[in-house]
Amino acid sequence: MFYKVHQGVQLDSQTVENLRSRKWIESNAIRVYKNKVNIVAELKLRVNEEDKYVVVKYFGWRNTVSFILSPFMRSRAQKTFDHSLLLLANGIRVPAPIAVYTFRRFGFIGENFIVMEKIKDYRLAREVIRDDNESLERKKIIVREIGRMIRKIHEINYIHNDLTPGNFLVDAEHNVYLIDLNRMKKKFFLSWQRKMYELAKLNLCSCDLAYSHKDCLYVELLEEYSGDKSKKLYELMRKAIRKNRLRRKAKKLLLWRKKV
Ligand SMILES: Nc1ncnc2c1ncn2[C@@H]1O[C@H](COP(=O)(O)OP(=O)(O)OP(=O)(O)O)[C@@H](O)[C@H]1O
Ligand SMILES: [Mg+2]
CATH class of the missing domain: 3.30.200 (Phosphorylase Kinase; domain 1)
Structure with missing residues (x-):
């Protein structure tokens, strides 16, 4: 049929x-x-x-x-x-x-x-965040909007499952659009580990939260996402970033082995 x-x-x-x-x-x-x-x-x-x-x-x-x-x-x-x-x-x-x-x-x-x-005249958030000519203020506004969007998704107990900065489109008026929604899933329970792991995939700052410095975009993201400045939350986020780095390395290795 x-x-x-x-x-x-x-x-x-x-x-x-x-x-x-x-x-x-x-x-x-x-x-x-x-x-x-x-x-x-x-x-x-x-x-x-x-x-x-x-x-x-x-x-x-x-x-x-x-x-x-x-x-x-x-x-x-x-x-x-x-x-x-x-x-x-x-x-x-x-x-x-x-x-x-x-x-x-x-x-x-x-x-x-x-x-x-069709979203008109946009740049991927990844390009904006990595652009040395882009002002830090603009980057912070975009990262805060991303933090707000993810908080809302988690509040309704969903995870996006592919949160890379390449899946956010920023238009000329600085509106941010989320795309690639087919992997989204509803969760019965969303642990803080899982939430932080999703945020870590954004790969926002080379510091990996290992040391504190001015203008860290991870800090900006976390402040908008939860407003919680506790050591515990930052520790969870650090762990999530490390886990994500390992996952990316393993993926690269697998791809390389497939090629040779
Ligand atoms: N509504 C849209 N308006 C303008 N451009 C879009 C729109 N949707 C997607 N794009 C462009 O197409 C690219 C690929 O889209 P998308 O991320 O949905 O596909 P994908 O990464 O191949 O998906 P998947 O991860 O499911 O394989 C985006 O990076 C963006 O440049
Ligand atoms: Mg995509």
């Missing part, structure tokens, strides 16, 4: 057929942001009888296990759509979702993609 699940704006049937094809997206994109497992591209589409510049994220498969389990799962496009609505309802800026389509064959997920608002 073949069927599709759709939510959001109804796109015309030809557009939907076109978007089911990765090749079509590649060759009609105004810009391809990323084309690895997933493809993320800017396209001009007819939405509600109007030509609109939008971003389409089409999800590919990372491994066969996920495919085998897919009859029991929401598609990653659907998760992104649902999480976008959840975060918007909780005052967290994300690109507005427009439409989501998931095609299934005998329950197994086939093509799945989300159409969303």
Whole structure:
């Protein structure tokens, strides 16, 4: 049995057929942001009888296990759509979702993609934070906004699971948008270790909180996130940063071994 699940704006049937094809997206994109497992591209589409510049994220498969389990799962496009609505309802800026389509064959997920608002004139938070020409004040404002956003996500018992500064977009008015929402998960209980581990992934300052210095962006983040200046919290954060460093080293080593 073949069927599709759709939510959001109804796109015309030809557009939907076109978007089911990765090749079509590649060759009609105004810009391809990323084309690895997933493809993320800017396209001009007819939405509600109007030509609109939008971003389409089409999800590919990372491994066969996920495919085998897919009859029991929401598609990653659907998760992104649902999480976008959840975060918007909780005052967290994300690109507005427009439409989501998931095609299934005998329950197994086939093509799945989300159409969303295109954020204009942005830089990745990673670029802004690492830019020597950017003022410290601007960096602090952005880091504080990131801290506020993560606090809100944790307050509703969710974790984002991929909190790199590359997943925050900063537009010309300095609004910060969070993207890459398909790994988000609800947790029954969120420990402080887990919370700090998520924050540590932002990799904000080379000091790793090992010594105190003026203008540390980790301090800025933690102040906005919890307002708690206790030694205990900083110790947890230090541990999380070390754990994250080890994880990144191990990942690099694995990638290197795969190559040779
Ligand atoms: N709504 C949007 N507006 C403008 N640009 C976007 C938007 N969404 C994503 N992008 C651009 O596309 C890039 C890749 O997007 P995203 O992070 O969602 O994909 P990904 O990292 O491949 O996802 P995954 O980690 O699930 O593989 C972003 O770094 C950003 O430059
Ligand atoms: Mg990303």
